[in-house]
Amino acid sequence: MRKVLSAITCAAVIGWAGSAMALPATWQDQIDWTPDIYAQAGGQNDPFNFFLDIGNDGFVSIFEGGDDVVTGYKLTIALYDDKTDRIIKDEVALIWQPLADLTSYNFKLTSNEIGGTIGGLIDINHDGTLNVRIDAIWGDFYIDYAKIVACGDNGKSADPVPEPATMLLFGTGLMGLAAAGRRRRK
Numbered sequence: 001m002r003k004v005l006s007a008i009t010c011a012a013v014i015g016w017a018g019s020a021m022a023l024p025a026t027w028q029d030q031i032d033w034t035p036d037i038y039a040q041a042g043g044q045n046d047p048f049n050f051f052l053d054i055g056n057d058g059f060v061s062i063f064e065g066g067d068d069v070v071t072g073y074k075l076t077i078a079l080y081d082d083k084t085d086r087i088i089k090d091e092v093a094l095i096w097q098p099l100a101d102l103t104s105y106n107f108k109l110t111s112n113e114i115g116g117t118i119g120g121l122i123d124i125n126h127d128g129t130l131n132v133r134i135d136a137i138w139g140d141f142y143i144d145y146a147k148i149v150a151c152g153d154n155g156k157s158a159d160p161v162p163e164p165a166t167m168l169l170f171g172t173g174l175m176g177l178a179a180a181g182r183r184r185r186k
Contacts, residue, residue, distance in 0.1 A: 025068065025154035027054035027128075030147040038082070039093070040140040047096075047135045052148040055128035059150070063126055067155025070124045073116040075132065078144035093141065096133040097123075124150060 029052045039045040052075075060066025079093055095112075097120045124130050130148055 024151065026149060026151050027057040027059045027068075027070070028147065028149045029054050029056055030145060032145040033143060037143040038140065039134065039136040039143055041136040041138050043136075043140075045136075045143075047133050048143060049131070049133045050146065052130045052132065052146060053128055054124065054130075054148065054150050059128045061125055061128055064128075068152065069155070070121060070150045070152040072152070073120065073124060073130070073148055073150040075114045075116065075120075075130070076145075076147045076149075077112055077114065077132070077134070078146070079112070079134075079141050080144060081139075081141050094135040094137055096135070097130070 031050060031052065037045055037048060039048055054070075059068050059070070061068060075097070077095060095114060097114075097117050120130055132146065134143060
């Protein structure tokens with residue numbers, strides 16, 4: 001039993017020594033419309049569609065020959081009331097992401113941070129872009145900017161991967177220590 005346990009321990013240590021870890025990475029994109037986009041329920045720019053592209057910040061997906069993977073993201077959208085409509089006091093906007101539930105917008109904030117969705121992760125990991133749609137449901141408002149911050153692994157190694165000769169030397173040393181310990185017990 002001890003031989004088996006020793007062999008498993010040696011294999012685990014050698015495997016751990018030879019493992020490479022990917023570096024964490026962050027990619028982002030921001031669109032700041034100038035002039036700001038005017039959206040009116042049932043009218044101009046309703047719905048308003050746009051793409052955020054983290055490929056502009058160096059992201060290359062595995063489908064495009066790279067090895068970058070996004071594991072999470074935050075989407076920030078800034079909408080504000082034009083404050084010209086005295087009859088309609090409330091504005092309502094719905095923000096759509098791929099395969100997501102609707103997110104309603106609170107106009108008391110200057111910007112609204114929206115969490116990522118599984119559909120959004122699939123969309124981003126496919127080609128580095130996120131498709132977003134804003135529907136003006138009630139009232140009118142301006143769309144100021146949209147920003148995405150995505151985090152994940154860039155596929156580059158955090159530590160240099162040990163060469164096979166180094167791993168062989170390390171393994172031989174472990175086996176020598178095990179043999180010396182065994183001899184000492186006898």
